[in-house]
Amino acid sequence: MTQTGMRRVKRAGGFGAAALATVLGGGLLTAPPATASTENFIQFTSDALYFVDTCYEWQGPEGIEKKNYCHNAKAVGTTWKANFPEGATGATVKVTFAGYTGGPPKTVTVDDADKNHCYQLKGTWLNYADVLRVNC
Numbered sequence: 001m002t003q004t005g006m007r008r009v010k011r012a013g014g015f016g017a018a019a020l021a022t023v024l025g026g027g028l029l030t031a032p033p034a035t036a037s038t039e040n041f042i043q044f045t046s047d048a049l050y051f052v053d054t055c056y057e058w059q060g061p062e063g064i065e066k067k068n069y070c071h072n073a074k075a076v077g078t079t080w081k082a083n084f085p086e087g088a089t090g091a092t093v094k095v096t097f098a099g100y101t102g103g104p105p106k107t108v109t110v111d112d113a114d115k116n117h118c119y120q121l122k123g124t125w126l127n128y129a130d131v132l133r134v135n136c
Contacts, residue, residue, distance in 0.1 A: 041116050042091060042108075043081035043136065046074055048123030050097040056082050059090040060113075073098070084113045095121065097129040106131045 046052050055070040067085040074080055084091070090113050096105040100123065108131055110117050118136040123129035 038083055038086050040113060041081040041083045042093060042110060043079065043116065043118045044071075044074070044095075044121055045079040045119070045134075046076050046121040048097060048121040048129060049076055049125050050099055050123050050129060051075055052098070052121055053094075053096040054080075054082070055094045055096075057092045057094070058085055058088045059092070060085075060088045064088055088113050095131050097121075097123055099126060100129045102127050102129060 042056070044052070044054055051073045052075075053070055053072045054074070055068070057068050058064045064085060064087060067088075069082075071080050071082070082091075082093075089111075091108075091110045093108040093110070094105050095108060106129065108117075108119060116136045118134050120132045120134045121130070122132060
């Protein structure tokens with residue numbers, strides 16, 4: 001092969017690699033954020049000596065806030081869950097312990113809606129309440 005022919009092969013290979021990198025890189029840059037399957041959930045189990053409210057504020061596309069809701073007055077020994085609505089990318093959950101005097105309600109922030117999240121609630125009357133992340 002002549003020297004001119006070799007340069008053309010090298011140049012074509014370089015263009016091919018650049019095109020491949022652009023396609024792959026562009027795909028990575030334009031990938032949508034992970035959204036929840038409606039089978040994924042946030043679950044709470046109460047071992048707290050309080051009645052507990054959990055209020056869910058879903059993150060995601062415009063309109064997802066219409067799917068916000070609360071579970072109210074859950075007692076010790078109760079387990080409950082909230083499934084991620086379709087299209088949700090995360091959630092902020094406000095956990096309120098009725099009668100707790102140790103500060104504001106607890107907040108749980110979930111940024112990865114593509115898996116299940118489980119929490120155990122602990123607390124004794126008036127001065128102790130906590131939200132602990134546990135394995136599902």
